[in-house]
Amino acid sequence: IENTSESSPESRRKKPRISEMAEIESRRINEESLKRWKTNRVQQIYASKLVEALRRVRQRSSTSTETDKVVSGAAREIRETADRVLAASARGTTRWSRAILASRVRAKLKKHRKAKKSTGNCKSRKGVTETNRIKLPAVERKLKILGRLVPGCRKVSVPNLLDEATDYIAALEMQVRAMEALAELLTAAAPRTTLTGT
Amino acid sequence: MDLTQGFGARSGVVGPVTGLESLNFSDEFRHLVTTMPPENTGGSFTALLEMPVTQAMELLHFTDSSSSQARTVTGDIAPTTLHPFGALTFPSNSLLLDRAARFSVIATEQNGNISGETANSLPSNSGANLDRVKAEPAETDSMVENQNQNYSSGKRKDREKKVKSSTKKTKSSVESDKLPYVHVRARRGQATDNHSLAERARREKINARMKLLQELVPGCDKIQGTALVLDEIINHVQSLQRQVEMLSMRLAAVNPRVEFNLDSILASENGSLMDGNFNGESYHQLQQWPFDGYHQPEWGREEDHHQANFSMGSATLHPNQVKMEL
Numbered sequence: 078i079e080n081t082s083e084s085s086p087e088s089r090r091k092k093p094r095i096s097e098m099a100e101i102e103s104r105r106i107n108e109e110s111l112k113r114w115k116t117n118r119v120q121q122i123y124a125s126k127l128v129e130a131l132r133r134v135r136q137r138s139s140t141s142t143e144t145d146k147v148v149s150g151a152a153r154e155i156r157e158t159a160d161r162v163l164a165a166s167a168r169g170t171t172r173w174s175r176a177i178l179a180s181r182v183r184a185k186l187k188k189h190r191k192a193k194k195s196t197g198n199c200k201s202r203k204g205v206t207e208t209n210r211i212k213l214p215a216v217e218r219k220l221k222i223l224g225r226l227v228p229g230c231r232k233v234s235v236p237n238l239l240d241e242a243t244d245y246i247a248a249l250e251m252q253v254r255a256m257e258a259l260a261e262l263l264t265a266a267a268p269r270t271t272l273t274g275t
Numbered sequence: 276m277d278l279t280q281g282f283g284a285r286s287g288v289v290g291p292v293t294g295l296e297s298l299n300f301s302d303e304f305r306h307l308v309t310t311m312p313p314e315n316t317g318g319s320f321t322a323l324l325e326m327p328v329t330q331a332m333e334l335l336h337f338t339d340s341s342s343s344q345a346r347t348v349t350g351d352i353a354p355t356t357l358h359p360f361g362a363l364t365f366p367s368n369s370l371l372l373d374r375a376a377r378f379s380v381i382a383t384e385q386n387g388n389i390s391g392e393t394a395n396s397l398p399s400n401s402g403a404n405l406d407r408v409k410a411e412p413a414e415t416d417s418m419v420e421n422q423n424q425n426y427s428s429g430k431r432k433d434r435e436k437k438v439k440s441s442t443k444k445t446k447s448s449v450e451s452d453k454l455p456y457v458h459v460r461a462r463r464g465q466a467t468d469n470h471s472l473a474e475r476a477r478r479e480k481i482n483a484r485m486k487l488l489q490e491l492v493p494g495c496d497k498i499q500g501t502a503l504v505l506d507e508i509i510n511h512v513q514s515l516q517r518q519v520e521m522l523s524m525r526l527a528a529v530n531p532r533v534e535f536n537l538d539s540i541l542a543s544e545n546g547s548l549m550d551g552n553f554n555g556e557s558y559h560q561l562q563q564w565p566f567d568g569y570h571q572p573e574w575g576r577e578e579d580h581h582q583a584n585f586s587m588g589s590a591t592l593h594p595n596q597v598k599m600e601l
Contacts, residue, residue: 098476098479100479100483100486102480102483151527152520152523152524152526152527152528153523154527155523155524155526155527156519156520156523159519159523160519215502216501216502216505219502219505219506219509220505222509223505223508223509223512226509226512226513226516227512235481236477236480236481236484239481239484239485239487239488240484242488242508242512243484243487243488243491245512246488246491246492246508246511246512246515247491249512249515249516249519250515252519253515253518253519253522256519256522256523256526257522259526260522260525260526260529263526263529264525264529
């Protein structure tokens with residue numbers, strides 16, 4: 078491997094080899110995004126917003142009687158709220174965050190049609206994949222699975238998908254840390270306060 | 276910029292234009308003019324100046340003569356010469372002045388002196404013209420400069436490569452494009468047609484991102500092979516999502532049982548628990564939150580507000596700042 082020794086850093090930056098270029102590019106993207114999920118400020122913002130959102134959820138569901146169903150329903154609501162808060166903290170720079178924030182609107186609109194359409198689609202999709210294709214190469218299959226896991230990234234190109242996945246993982250980790258801390262806080266505090274009804 | 280300051284401080288500049296200063300100035304110019312062509316190719320230099328080099332020399336002489344005029348303190352000639360100076364050749368003038376300004380501040384004083392000594396409204400106008408006019412071409416010139424530097428340095432690289440390839444018998448990559456593309460050098464024994472290059476670029480991009488993902492996901496460093504790494508990544512994402520589900524269920528279970536004194540709870544529990552995980556500066560801020568209505572998310576403002584808060588030292592979140600549409 079020959080290296081042309083370029084003296085000026087600017088020219089070196091503009092004419093590196095492909096691998097360097099790709100690495101620089103991805104590192105730049107990712108270090109920014111990863112670091113931002115670890116800053117204390119982000120965590121504080123998320124935690125405080127989460128608390129407030131949870132309060133609203135509680136307010137809404139406080140009137141209903143407490144059964145297991147409601148708890149799991151509340152759990153779903155809490156998770157969705159937490160996801161929304163997380164996505165909001167992303168400030169619209171990533172695809173998955175936009176998809177999460179948009180999904181709420183979409184879900185409301187398509188509530189009725191979703192049941193019919195989804196079953197129809199699923200059937201046709203399964204039929205196609207089983208009859209027409211031999212198994213896709215392993216890596217591509219896994220990339221597809223990953224695309225399904227990250228919200229809003231099913232038809233995204235591979236490098237973008239990897240970028241999104243990186244940011245999503247960092248964000249999820251922060252979410253887990255925040256919710257864990259909050260849960261600890263509340264469960265520790267709960268025995269002290271007067272229990273209402275349950 | 277020094278130039279603007281020089282022009283602005285025109286009134287303050289009183290010092291007589293010594294012969295030495297003017298000499299330095301013209302010397303700078305000569306130095307610039309002579310060194311610039313070898314730096315860039317001759318073509319780019321003229322492109323920069325938007326005029327042939329000879330005119331630049333004229334410019335040089337003109338400034339020499341203007342400095343001599345300043346020495347003799349003839350008020351009449353100075354403004355009239357200054358005006359066409361500003362009008363006709365201003366792009367080059369500003370460019371050269373720009374460069375000169377970087378090397379020395381003498382240039383500004385020079386022109387400032389010239390216009391200052393006459394003490395008319397006219398030199399002030401021309402000075403202002405120069406001033407205003409300087410701002411635009413300076414930017415465009417720097418842009419043109421960069422592009423031309425890229426272009427010329429790309430040409431240089433091209434030449435270098437060709438030389439090297441001929442002498443060292445290695446395959447050098449074909450540069451598909453001059454300016455905005457990455458100029459790459461192929462390794463020995465690798466194919467160099469466009470498709471392979473594109474393919475290689477794509478692969479490198481993907482591999483770089485995979486490496487970052489590997490660093491992020493614990494336990495992926497030892498694994499060889501993209502498929503297995505992807506497996507790990509998928510598992511990690513799924514486990515994180517499951518954790519979120521568990522935690523949300525916990526929170527849901529906790530929530531209805533707690534009295535709605537969240538403020539006091541959080542305030543009292545602030546120091547012990549939050550400090551471990553975050554740098555929980557102040558959760559007493561939560562006491563200030565009443566129950567809000569539903570508001571639109573404001574992405575931009577929150578960050579700024581938070582920044583301002585943190586700079587103040589006490590992070591107090593005002594309720595109307597923390598808004599979210601649920």
